[in-house]
Amino acid sequence: MIKLEGVSKTYGAGPTAVHALKNIDLEVPKGAIHGVIGLSGAGKSTLIRCVNLLERPTEGHVIVDGQDLTQQDSEALRQSRHQLGMIFQHFNLLASRTVFDNVALPLELMGVSKGEIRERIRPLLDLTGLTDKATQYPAQLSGGQKQRVAIARALASRPKVLLCDEATSALDPQTTASILELLQDINRKLGLTILLITHEMEVVKSICHRVGLISDGELVEEADVGDFFTAPATRLGRDFLNAFLELEPPQALVERLEEAPGEHTHPVVRLAFSGANVATPLISRLARDSGVDVSILQAKVESIQGRTLGLMIAELIGTPETTSQALSQLESHDINVEVLGHVQRNA
Numbered sequence: 001m002i003k004l005e006g007v008s009k010t011y012g013a014g015p016t017a018v019h020a021l022k023n024i025d026l027e028v029p030k031g032a033i034h035g036v037i038g039l040s041g042a043g044k045s046t047l048i049r050c051v052n053l054l055e056r057p058t059e060g061h062v063i064v065d066g067q068d069l070t071q072q073d074s075e076a077l078r079q080s081r082h083q084l085g086m087i088f089q090h091f092n093l094l095a096s097r098t099v100f101d102n103v104a105l106p107l108e109l110m111g112v113s114k115g116e117i118r119e120r121i122r123p124l125l126d127l128t129g130l131t132d133k134a135t136q137y138p139a140q141l142s143g144g145q146k147q148r149v150a151i152a153r154a155l156a157s158r159p160k161v162l163l164c165d166e167a168t169s170a171l172d173p174q175t176t177a178s179i180l181e182l183l184q185d186i187n188r189k190l191g192l193t194i195l196l197i198t199h200e201m202e203v204v205k206s207i208c209h210r211v212g213l214i215s216d217g218e219l220v221e222e223a224d225v226g227d228f229f230t231a232p233a234t235r236l237g238r239d240f241l242n243a244f245l246e247l248e249p250p251q252a253l254v255e256r257l258e259e260a261p262g263e264h265t266h267p268v269v270r271l272a273f274s275g276a277n278v279a280t281p282l283i284s285r286l287a288r289d290s291g292v293d294v295s296i297l298q299a300k301v302e303s304i305q306g307r308t309l310g311l312m313i314a315e316l317i318g319t320p321e322t323t324s325q326a327l328s329q330l331e332s333h334d335i336n337v338e339v340l341g342h343v344q345r346n347a
């Protein structure tokens, strides 16, 4: 449904030029909820604004539902934009218009008749839980209600795609959860394809099917959400995951960690188990089979997109031979093993 081919965006020119996007390839199938996560300044807003050509890419193609928007003239682009609803962090509602009139605005601009506007907006207010707020003004609404108005307005032109630019970043956790639930509901009921950008792993975890990680204008990894949370492929992906899970080794241990193994060290590992492995008493079997003592420092279980994910930080206490055998045994059970470092025995 959305295809970016070799999209680059450079702001300015010469020595002060900012290369905000570098050769991005991205494909979002119809009906998917696709997240793009990254740190501040990574290029997320530029990326999503390039999809509806609010920013024109310096290079590359943006193809939505088979149409190459980068090749369209301004009239064709105006028509194509009806296929692309967008919501923003700060809602962007018109303060002087009621809820109904805010939602009606895109239809008024399209020249839809008053009667048809009324007919089309009623179900949208129902869907977004705003039926009793139709005559109120934005100032009378909570942040969550304002975002619902923005969602209803974005859906008014019956788009095929909804672009969400940090749509929950200004909301508290409970309101965030209710807006994410609404987006999921819309995705299911209307088959709407959603591309969202966020800096919050919680958003990715809650509703995305796939996720891309953007860093310094480059898409550095892309995966199904369950895989990303089990085994991110990059250092940055692991940093996002660890910060989200708050599963870091205790500080006292970090201070003792050495990068390379020594003659009298044993490894400290982070283990990520998914699916059936979580319930399997692998750790006790490991201790029995390899003779390695497993000292569990931290552990937690998360449910992500219907998959159970178990995480653990542990010291493997044994000889170099037995710990190496234990690591192989873990990996052979499809457990993602990351060696965080090595600590001196008996330290």
Ligand SMILES: Nc1ncnc2c1ncn2[C@@H]1O[C@H](COP(=O)(O)OP(=O)(O)OP(=O)(O)O)[C@@H](O)[C@H]1O
Pocket: 011, 012, 018, 019, 020, 038, 039, 040, 041, 042, 043, 044, 045, 046, 047, 199
């Ligand atoms: N209009 C602009 N003119 C010049 N540089 C810009 C412009 N918009 C963005 N940039 C630069 O492009 C880079 C990417 O910015 P962008 O806003 O896309 O990142 P982001 O990941 O959305 O960050 P944040 O989460 O802080 O909004 C940054 O270095 C930013 O300073």
